Amino acid sequence: GAVVSQHPSRVICKSGTSVKIECRSLDFQATTMFWYRQFPKKSLMLMATSNEGSKATYEQGVEKDKFLINHASLTLSTLTVTSAHPEDSSFYICSARAGRGRGGYTFGSGTRLTVV
Amino acid sequence: GESVGLHLPTLSVQEGDNSIINCAYSNSASDYFIWYKQESGKGPQFIIDIRSNMDKRQGQRVTVLLNKTVKHLSLQIAATQPGDSAVYFCAENMGDTGTASKLTFGTGTRLQVTL
Numbered sequence: 001g002a003v004v005s006q007h008p009s010r011v012i013c014k015s016g017t018s019v020k021i022e023c024r025s026l027d028f029q030a031t032t033m034f035w036y037r038q039f040p041k042k043s044l045m046l047m048a049t050s051n052e053g054s055k056a057t058y059e060q061g062v063e064k065d066k067f068l069i070n071h072a073s074l075t076l077s078t079l080t081v082t083s084a085h086p087e088d089s090s091f092y093i094c095s096a097r098a099g100r101g102r103g104g105y106t107f108g109s110g111t112r113l114t115v116v
Numbered sequence: 117g118e119s120v121g122l123h124l125p126t127l128s129v130q131e132g133d134n135s136i137i138n139c140a141y142s143n144s145a146s147d148y149f150i151w152y153k154q155e156s157g158k159g160p161q162f163i164i165d166i167r168s169n170m171d172k173r174q175g176q177r178v179t180v181l182l183n184k185t186v187k188h189l190s191l192q193i194a195a196t197q198p199g200d201s202a203v204y205f206c207a208e209n210m211g212d213t214g215t216a217s218k219l220t221f222g223t224g225t226r227l228q229v230t231l
Contacts, residue, residue, distance in 0.1 A: 006159070034218060041124045043205060044160070044221040093159050095219075105150070105219060107159035 002028050004096050006108025013084055013115055021079045021111045023094030029074035030096035035067075038091040038110075050077040050094075084115040124203060126226040135193040139206035139222045144187060146208035150219070151180060151191045154203045163191070163204075193227075201229045 003026040013019050023033055031052045036044040048069055049057040056069035066088075068080040077096075081088050095107040129135045141149070147168035152160035166173045166180045166189075173180050179192040189206050206222040 004159075036221075043224045046218055046220065049218055091157075095159075097217075105162070107152075107161070110157065110159045112157065 002096075002106040004094065004106045004108040006094055006111055008111060009109060010112045011114070013113070015085055015115055016083055018080055018082045019084055019113060021081075021092055021094075021113075023077045023079070023096070023108050025075045025096045025106075028096075030077075031074060033071060033077040033094055033096045034105075035069065035077075035079050036093045036095070038093060040091075044093060047079075050079075052077075081113065084113070086115045089113055089115045124224050124226050126228060128228045128230060129196050130230050131196060131198060133196055135191075135196045135200070135227060137191045137193075137204050137225045137227065139189040139191075139225075141187050141189060141206065141208045141222060143208060143210060143220070144184075146210050146220075148209040149180070149182060149189055150207045150209070151178075151189075152205045152207060152221075153200075154205060154224075156202075160205060189222075196227075196229050198229045198231065201227055203227070 005024045005026055007022045011019055033050040035047045037047050038044045046059050047062045050069045050071040052071045052074055058064045066082055071077040091110050091112055093110045095105050097104045150165040151163040153163050154160045164175045164178050164180050166182050171182050177194045181190045193200055203224050203226050205224045207219040209217055209219050
């Protein structure tokens with residue numbers, strides 16, 4: 001079945017630094033990937049839609065200069081949290097849609113970001 | 117409007133009993149719905165889906181019911197097992213129109229299975 005690999009699973013960084021999270025579709029091509037953010041005991045909130053070869057589409061209230069998304073190939077999207085602050089600490093999850101089976105949306109295992 | 121995440125409600129069920137998890141969706145134009153299971157520290161895992169032209173769909177030990185009149189979705193888990201303990205989310209999609217169509221997640225419910 002469709003597999004999405006997300007890396008790293010956990011990262012701790014200092015305030016002011018940038019962190020890059022990778023999302024790869026392993027056995028299918030994904031022209032579109034999605035990035036979500038999840039706070040503890042909360043639901044998943046869509047941050048942006050990553051489009052291969054073009055600019056990402058950000059949801060209202062998400063700072064595009066803060067959360068840089070690059071979708072350079074059909075199997076890789078990256079989310080870079082720039083100048084990270086403690087309030088950026090969260091669980092970030094990517095997903096991609098391989099097709100229409102089993103909901104079609106395959107999720108990565110998530111990245112726990114802690115900014116100290 | 118869109119579904120907004122709120123504090124997770126909890127459902128406690130005894131092992132072997134049936135569980136019913138409810139979800140109210142917000143967009144009357146949504147026509148495709150998915151239930152996900154999320155274990156701690158992991159990404160969501162597909163459970164079952166349903167399109168708006170149906171009101172019931174069954175899988176292995178799970179059943180999804182859709183009531184479009186009141187915009188309500190439910191997930192029934194038969195003979196609940198300890199391994200079912202997780203957070204369950206419903207997600208809605210406005211038109212299963214291809215890979216670019218995005219999902220909006222509901223509040224979520226934590227299911228705790230007691231022995």
